[in-house]
Amino acid sequence: MKFNLIPLILTVLFFSCYQKEKHITELTSPNSEVKVNFNLNVQGQPFYTVMFNNKTIVDSSYLGFEFTNAKALKDNFNILKTTASTFNETWEMPWGEQVDVVNHYNELRIELQETSELKRKLNLVFKVYDDGIGFRYEFPEQKGWTEALIKDEHTEFNLTEDYKTFWIPGDWDIYEHLYNTTKLSEVDALQFANHKNLAQTYIPENAVNTPVTMVGADGTHLSFHEAALIDYSGMTLKVDTKNLDLKSNLVGSENTDYKVKRMLPFETPWRTIQISDNAPELIESKLIVNLNEPNKLGDVSWFTPMKYTGVWWEMHLGKSSWDYGMTQNMSTWTDTGGAHGKHGANTENVKRFIDFSAKNNIGGVLVEGWNTGWEHWIGFEDREGVFDFVTPYPDYDIDEVTRYAKEKGVEIIMHHETSAATETYTKQQDTAYALMQKYGMHSVKSGYVGKILPKGEYHHGQYMVNHYNNAAIKAAKYQVAVNAHEPIKATGLRRTYPNIISREGLRGQEFNAWSSDGGNPPEHLPIVAFTRMLAGPIDYTPGIFNIKFDEYKPDNQVNTTIAQQLALYVVIYSPIQMAADLVEHYEANPEPLQFIKDVGVDWQQTKVLNGEVGDFVTIARKERLTENWFVGGITDENARTIDVDFSFLDADVTYQATIYKDGKTAHWDNNPTDLEVETLTMTKASKLSCNLAAGGGFAISLIKK
Structure with missing residues (x-):
């Protein structure tokens, strides 16, 4: 028996070598810091690995599908063809965090076909950017297969470290959960399975919703999500806490035995990993929007941010x-x-x-x-x-x-x-x-x-x-x-x-008004900025000035200072921003109201000046029409000092800076409305140290003189 296996092993080894010589199976980002390798194992199963700065961050991770109307599609593959290409464009946002977006990536397209009798075809497309990767499956038109009833998609992210993970449970109905911060090996989403909120919630697996963000011991930052979700089921990620493995777990239906129904040909959404060696670059990344198709509506100037x-x-x-x-x-x-x-x-x-x-x-x-x-x-x-x-x-x-x-x-x-x-x-x-x-x-x-x-x-x-x-x-x-x-x-x-x-x-501002669990804690938004906000704009409804609202609900409150409420207009991005409080509360506070009057909502540039996931973040944004700058910084329950370097300002321009900051006795619970307002003249050479109270923040308007 051993003798008979030797020719088989030699054949497999020869075949694997031949495949590597014939087909491109490795791709790097334009700056060469991110690398993807693709291959097939002995059983013909497709898998990939990802490296960042010469370190493997995603080890051998397998890909495939199960169907209710067909045999699983996960092995017995042969590589028919691979094609590598490069793409580089700059496109313009009609509204957004910035005007011009660079879309520069290297692409690898792999065409697979089963060696078994069905001979089904499946393509995989990888796009590798400086700020991460996206990959998706393509089901090409083919004889004998017109409809796919997907029972589950088996996409793996096999991690090599027990990352510090910021997550909410993989709820099929809501995202309105507080974020948990644990090691990946300690994720326990099922503890929230009986959570009742707005009469709807369903958590069937130990899974997390995306974006889910992780921080490694060496400062590597990862965030897992998806892009271009069209005519498909949303993806949660099931967590194997023992093997540190994430596996796609599609949201299903009680009315069918499949989770996705598609006619061939079709493409899945992109599976994405944003990758950086620091937290601010996660926010600055445009990986998710870049993986979507260009504007199909044309002129949308009828909408005004x-x-x-x-x-x-x-x-x-x-x-x-x-x-x-x-x-x-x-x-x-x-x-x-x-x-x-x-x-x-x-x-x-x-x-x-x-x-x-x-x-x-x-x-x-x-x-x-x-x-x-x-x-x-x-x-x-x-x-x-x-x-x-x-x-x-x-x-x-x-x-x-x-x-x-x-x-x-x-x-x-x-x-x-x-x-x-x-x-x-x-x-x-x-x-x-x-x-x-x-x-x-x-x-x-x-x-x-x-x-x-x-x-x-x-x-x-x-x-x-x-x-x-x-x-x-x-x-x-x-x-x-x-x-x-x-x-x-x-x-x-x-x-x-x-x-x-x-x-x-996400769990929004209204939870502060009617939640029985104390509302959103001070760490909530410093986590949101590096998780949920990576997906896109948030209608969070900031600007609450009457933070304790004793007149109406003395047992509830907002768990931030008033200075942080102002900072949120810059930190939490949306092209529509609500001044959410009552008219009478604004009229009673003309000084902080002035910042809401001044602050922009549509931006020419965005700079993330500093930040750590779950702790603090400072963001500067330049308004499109006026070219005035606005800065917002927020912290968690810990008071801290943040140094701001204004080198991002335009050269040879002088600005009148109005600084809204926590007062000396400010505290999110003990004294949330203690606010100081200071006016300075600033240029590109200016620097400033800001003291943030616990649960506090600061907001700065920089108006051109």
Whole structure:
């Protein structure tokens, strides 16, 4: 028996050598610091490795698929052809963190075919950038195979170190979890399996959601995510804590025995690893947007990045309500003993926000609770047909409100709470978007609170991925931009469809108002900046000045200083930024309000000056139109001093710098509103030391003289 094996082993070795000579299986980044190797093992299984600065960071990691209607596709492969190429372009963001984006990578395309009787073909494409890699599968058109019912995708990331990991559980329905910081070997997502939040959550595996960010002992920083998520299921990453291995775990459905259904030919989303030797470069990376296709919408100048106020925070505080407090029966409104004057979205109240916005350089007003149906949807199993998205409550005169807003130079932002009743929303989208177009509304905040209807679907499965994307694509036809809440994660589609402007997809500011667990801790946002924000813009709703809100909810508060609330306008990026607090709280604090009036939302350049994941971060951004600079810095629960070098400023320009910083006794809990404001003259040669209180921050406006 041993004698018979020798020719087989020699044949395999000869075949492997022949393969390496014939085909390109290695690729490096343009700066040669990132290297990818691809190969097949003895069984014909495809695998890859990744090196960074001559160190293996992803060891032999295997690739493949399982199907419900076909044999698994994972071995018995032969390499038919490999093609290497280089691509280098600079493209322009219509809005964003910067104007020009360099898209420079080396590409390796591998064409595989099974040696077994089915002879199925599968292509793998690797793109290697200076800031990481992306790879995806391509299922080419082929005889005898027209439909793939994917039971699971087996993509591995076999790590070589027990990284410090910043993660949230691989929930199929929400991303609204606090981040955990553990070693990779200590990830325990199943401890949150019984977590109840907004009546929806499902965590079936010890898996994490992406982006998941890791820091190595030598300072290597990795973040795992995906790009261009189209007509596919969202990917979580199952954690093998013993072997330090991540494996793709697609979000499924209770209604099918497969997780993805696609007709050939098709491509999967890109599987991505952002790689750097420091934390700031993770934020500066444009890997995710670069892996998406160019703009398909053309001119989107009808959308203007803006700050906005709105009827929102007051409802979380309990000052007002979304519902009208009465019900409609055969066109007659009947008092049900409900809200009785607490309805927030009334004409008079919205006009108050319009006046405030017009006075304070704020371009928009969000109106939640304007349309009928709010009395009926919470707690009802069948929520289809509850909202119609065009009928206002009797106390909201939409004609008068939009007329008044236009007169004042302010745009009304529409709100569509779908209650996760997707069929109702899909049927009414044209009508709803047409109403917006009629009134000159160009932005909508959509919501998907509740378990998805039809029953058995999850927020992050293929059904909902298509729903979210199709809603945005249809909205573009009506010149409407979408800010989705309870969304599918951002994967860079804002490049292809620039009307996808922002989204929630994290535990937001509202948790401070009504969470029973103490709200978002001071470390939350210094983690978010290096995790969730790597995926794309965040509608976090900053700017809370009445931090303790004793008047409404004495047992709740925001766990930051007021200086950090200002810094968030620079640190947490979005092309729409809410001044979320009540009008009366801003009017009582004119000094910090001035920063909100001044700060930009659309940027020419972004510089991440310093930072460590979960600890602190400082970001400088240059406004597109004015070329003024703004700086924001935040810290966790630890007070610290941050030195700022202003060498990023334009040469031969003098700036008036207004510095909003924590006062000497400031503390996120003990004294959050202690704020000092200082005015200095600064140039490119200037330097500054800023003392940040626990849970604190600083914000600087640099206005050209």
